[in-house]
Amino acid sequence: EAQVTQNPRYLITVTGKKLTVTCSQNMNHEYMSWYRQDPGLGLRQIYYSMNVEVTDKGDVPEGYKVSRKEKRNFPLILESPSPNQTSLYFCASSRGLGNEQFFGPGTRLTVL
Amino acid sequence: DAKTTQPPSMDCAEGRAANLPCNHSTISGNEYVYWYRQIHSQGPQYIIHGLKNNETNEMASLIITEDRKSSTLILPHATLRDTAVYYCIVRVTDDKIIFGKGTRLHILP
Numbered sequence: 001e002a003q004v005t006q007n008p009r010y011l012i013t014v015t016g017k018k019l020t021v022t023c024s025q026n027m028n029h030e031y032m033s034w035y036r037q038d039p040g041l042g043l044r045q046i047y048y049s050m051n052v053e054v055t056d057k058g059d060v061p062e063g064y065k066v067s068r069k070e071k072r073n074f075p076l077i078l079e080s081p082s083p084n085q086t087s088l089y090f091c092a093s094s095r096g097l098g099n100e101q102f103f104g105p106g107t108r109l110t111v112l
Numbered sequence: 113d114a115k116t117t118q119p120p121s122m123d124c125a126e127g128r129a130a131n132l133p134c135n136h137s138t139i140s141g142n143e144y145v146y147w148y149r150q151i152h153s154q155g156p157q158y159i160i161h162g163l164k165n166n167e168t169n170e171m172a173s174l175i176i177t178e179d180r181k182s183s184t185l186i187l188p189h190a191t192l193r194d195t196a197v198y199y200c201i202v203r204v205t206d207d208k209i210i211f212g213k214g215t216r217l218h219i220l221p
Contacts, residue, residue, distance in 0.1 A: 004155075033209065035211075037153075040213075041213075042199075042211050042212060042213040042214060043156070043199070043211040044211075045208055045209060045210065045211075048208065048209075058208055059208065059210070088153060090155050090156070092155070092156075097209070098144060100158040100161070101148075101156075101158060101209070102158070103155030103156050103157070104155055105154065105155055106153060106154065106155055108153075
């Protein structure tokens, strides 16, 4: 089954404790992206990747890192999480920038 | 900034057609119009996209005006399961994809 998976689905952590949210897709997609969703603000793009080893900042990249060492994986790294990074996070992938995006189920992160 | 304007919310009676408008007056000639929806807090789901011509698939129809400054997503026979936030996206700046705040569609029994 074609899908985008994210882990963990739920996470409660404390300020400053490094964490990684994994994202994996099995569709051989080139374009991958991370979004955060907050009440009243809609979906905002954090980082995106056009292909392996090619990543770039979205609209709200501060406090996040990503890597794209393999085509299928695009982890989101929070080196020192802060409470303002409490949010619902979505990973997405598509064949290319203009193609249909497939979204993962979301990761609900709480930073205390 | 998102280059689309959508009403924040709409109601539609179950079984009727739901018509969701989107204004995109600054759309460029080569920019497509995409529609996604998000049910509760699930990941957004692609619905349809188009450039100039009207499009139809198993989920919906997309009507784009001749000047391409606005479009309408039509759900022909709305059901309760169509209750969701619907996003119209036209801006792809550089390599980014920008969502707006969408329209919250309530299907009324």
